Amino acid sequence: xxxxxxxxxxxxxxxxxxxxxxxxxxxxxxxxxxxxxxxxxxxxxxxxxxxxxxxxxxxxxxxxxxxxxxxxxxxxxxxxxxxxxxxxxxxxxxxxxxxxxxxxxxxxxxxxxxxxxxxxxxx
Numbered sequence: 001x002x003x004x005x006x007x008x009x010x011x012x013x014x015x016x017x018x019x020x021x022x023x024x025x026x027x028x029x030x031x032x033x034x035x036x037x038x039x040x041x042x043x044x045x046x047x048x049x050x051x052x053x054x055x056x057x058x059x060x061x062x063x064x065x066x067x068x069x070x071x072x073x074x075x076x077x078x079x080x081x082x083x084x085x086x087x088x089x090x091x092x093x094x095x096x097x098x099x100x101x102x103x104x105x106x107x108x109x110x111x112x113x114x115x116x117x118x119x120x121x122x123x
Contacts, residue, residue, distance in 0.1 A: 001026075001112075002025055002032075002098055002112040003024070003025040003026075003112075004022055004023070004024050004025075004096050004097070004098070004112060004113065004114035004115075005022070005023045005114055005115070006020060006021065006022045006094065006095065006096055006114040006115065006116060006117040007020070007021050007022075007023075007117060008020040008021050008117060009093075009094060009117030009118045009119045010118075010119070010120070011120045011121075011122065012086055012119075012121055012122070013121070014086060014087055014088055014121055014122065014123050015085060015086065016086050016121070017082070017083060017084045017086065018083045018086065018119060019080060019081070019082050019083070020036070020080065020081040020083065020094055020096075020117060020119075021078055021079075021080055022034070022036075022078060022079045022080070022081075022096030022114055023076075023077060023078050024077045024078070024079070024098070025077070026077070029074055030053060030054070030074040031053055032098045032099070033050065033051070033053055033098075033099035033104065034050065034051050034070075034072060034079045034096060034097070034098060034099065035047065035048075035049065035050040035051075035096070035097050035098075035099055035104060035105075035110060036048040036049045036050070036070060036079075036081045036094060036095070036096055037094070037095045037096075037097060037107060037110075038090075038093065038094045038095070038119075039092050039093050039116075040089075040091060040092040041091070041092070043092075045095070045107050046061070047061050047104075047105035047106070047107075048060070048061055048064055048068065048081070048094070049061070049064065049068055049070040049081060050070065050099070050104045050105070051070045051071065051072055051079060054074075055071060055072050055074075058070050058071075059104060059105070061105070063089075064083075064090075067083065067084050067085045067086075068082065068083050068084070069081070069082040069084075070082075079096055081096075083119070086119075086121045087121060088121045088122065088123045089121075090119060090121050091119060091121050092118075092119060093116040093117065093118050093119075094116060094117050094118075094119055095113055095114055095115075095116045096113075096114045097110035097111075097112060097113045097114070098110060098111055099111075
């Protein structure tokens with residue numbers, strides 16, 4: 001069992017920045033392929049970004065490319081999501097998750113999820 005705890009969400013004006021953190025329990029964090037997802041109000045959960053075990057490979061949905069950066073610190077068992085140039089449409093609950101199998105941008109490929117952190121971007 002892996003426990004994930006997200007933090008760093010909040011209220012920010014459009015154009016601002018936030019850095020989300022996701023701390024994981026367990027000794028094998030470096031073997032986890034990690035993802036960030038978000039769920040806007042009234043919508044389904046959607047893929048945002050993912051990062052490979054060592055951090056050498058990263059993946060983003062088109063709408064955040066060039067604005068968001070995913071990274072990880074395996075020594076701290078933590079994955080980050082740096083979000084710059086935020087837009088009102090980025091408003092959502094953001095979740096981190098541990099990938100299990102299948103395509104990385106589908107929610108059903110992930111087996112452990114955090115509780116989420118709210119990000120609200122005002123215009």
